[in-house]
Amino acid sequence: MKPYDRILLILIIILLLISVVLFLNKKEGEFLFIKTDSGIKKYPLNQETIITVKGRIGDARIEIKDGKARFLHSPCKKKICEKRGWISKEGEYAICIPNGVFIWIGGDDLDAISE
């Protein structure tokens, strides 16, 4: 085994380990994504918290608890986003159209959810 072989082998093993970690993360790692006009933010679902985000018409509060997330409070009128209740599976989402706030979950093998 020549020195370059060794370097190549080590590099490949490192890359492989990274992709294994990424792959496992994708399977198990469940995150909540929040999109507002100012961008997309990601939060782990296993950390209980209440996040306040700025929307187009006011502040929305989003709760993360027991691996699930929901709109706790939204300044909109119809409250469709709050009625959506808890979301926890990959591809599930809740939207507040008047306030321009979207939240969704990343992590499982479904291509989409019909609703």
Add this chain to the structure above:
Amino acid sequence: MWRKFKYSGIIIVILIVSFLSSCSPSNMVTKKGLYLGTFLTFSIDSAHSYVYSKVSKILNNIDKKFSRFNKESLVYRINNKKGEWVKVDKEFIDVLKFSIHMNEISYGAFNPILGEVESAWGFYDGNYRVPSEEELKELRNGTNIKNIMIDEERERVKIIDGELDFGGLVKGYALDLIKNLLEKEKVKRCVVNLGGNILVFGDKKEGFKIGIRHPRESGIIAKIRIFSGTVATSGDYENYFIKDGVRYHHIIDPSTLKPAKSGVIEVTVISEDGMLGDALSTTLFVLGIEKGEEFLKGKYPQVKAIIVDEGLNKHFINGAMDLTVP
């Protein structure tokens, strides 16, 4: 000799394994946007990511014709110029004629001219209320399909009474136009989620797995696997309000002008044709399980459906059971 190949052999194996694992759908690009008053998630193979801007154009164009809220739209103009002819185009007439056809074959269960009724219940603006029987009686005339007049030769439309609302099929129609575009662009793989209406397209040996939302809890109630086509779901959980312990949802039964009480709480339709599937999900919701099953088996044996009743039992029509996966 063997020693020389020992490590490079391992390396080659590792390279092959890494290559194979990178062939999975990770080379998909996902875009998100707001169209037709709902949320779009668009995933496409990265070589065709440029197609998204064309999809965006298609959706904005549909909005300009079929939205009841867009003040520039044809539907808005027709609704606000009762009794006057409004110039439209062939595409508009085709969709309108399809909606009238659906009304006729469904014994009125599908109705594209319920706008005033939806509005009276507050389902458009969130000012929810229960209209009185008298109020509903007055609105009855406006829900007659005969209020819609089409002049095909001069490409114009007028309504005498009532208000058009294409909410029951426009998302499905949008998926049909997107599908045509994907075919034209020779897209390899694409998944479109337009407000819960799904289109899957392209090669995926193992098929596309679609979850069907649980109507009462977080998560899904069923999982299906399809290789192409569209999936449309209508449920009583999206736009509703509860008053005096009664749940009032936005799927209106044209025969009562009240939220449909057919014993159904969710309908999923799996169809190659998106507009048909979308319209059928509402139609079956209104018809209920028995009438719905008879209707679908008689008229559209190629279309599959899953109906969830109030007891959360699933009813599979036209072999939809075969699509389910654990």
